[in-house]
Amino acid sequence: MRCFIHQDRDAIGTCKHCYKGLCPDCLTDLGYGLACRNAHEQAVQDIDTLIARNRQAHRVAPKTWYVVPTFTLFMGLVFAGYGLFFRHGSSAFTTTLGLGFIVYAVALFVANYRAFKANDTQT
Numbered sequence: 415m416r417c418f419i420h421q422d423r424d425a426i427g428t429c430k431h432c433y434k435g436l437c438p439d440c441l442t443d444l445g446y447g448l449a450c451r452n453a454h455e456q457a458v459q460d461i462d463t464l465i466a467r468n469r470q471a472h473r474v475a476p477k478t479w480y481v482v483p484t485f486t487l488f489m490g491l492v493f494a495g496y497g498l499f500f501r502h503g504s505s506a507f508t509t510t511l512g513l514g515f516i517v518y519a520v521a522l523f524v525a526n527y528r529a530f531k532a533n534d535t536q537t
Contacts, residue, residue, distance in 0.1 A: 415428075415435040416435060417435055417436055417437035417440055418434035418435050418436065418440070419436075419437070419440045420437050420439065420440065423437040423439075424437065425437055426438055426441070427441060427448040428448065429441070429448055429449050429450045429454055429458070430447035430448060430449060430458045430461060431449060431450070431457040431458050431461065432450060432454060434450065436448060436450060436451075439451075442455055444458055444459065444462070446458075446462045447461070447462060475530070476530050479526040479527070479529075479530045480523070480526065482522060482526075483519045483522035483523040483526060484519075486515055486518055486519035486522060487515070487516060487519035487520075487523075489512075489515050490512045490513065490514070490515025490516035490517075490518070490519055491512065491516065492512065493508050493509070493511045493512030493515060494509050494511075494512025494513055494515075494516065495512070496508050496512070497509030497510070497511070497512055
């Protein structure tokens with residue numbers, strides 16, 4: 415492969431942002447990726463930051479897979495309980511809303527369990 419800027423030179427790497435071949439005079443080695451000199455250093459740094467944040471989120475996600483379904487289940491129980499035990503004009507709506515939250519919470523538990531247990535068996 416040839417350098418994108420200097421067609422008479424061999425490229426020694428590609429820019430992590432634009433994927434163009436670069437010779438030693440046209441690249442900047444950022445330690446975690448190569449970038450077009452004076453053009454894509456910030457973009458490559460942003461890409462590396464995004465990857466680092468995604469790694470952190472991926473490490474934390476299995477520890478929190480139950481948080482949203484638990485909250486949704488709690489809210490379902492609150493609405494359903496309110497609708498069943500405090501019979502006001504909107505008790506049927508409140509009970510139905512609560513039951514919807516409960517069903518959704520169960521679906522979230524099942525989906526998250528499958529997703530994270532499948533992840534555990536692959537690693």
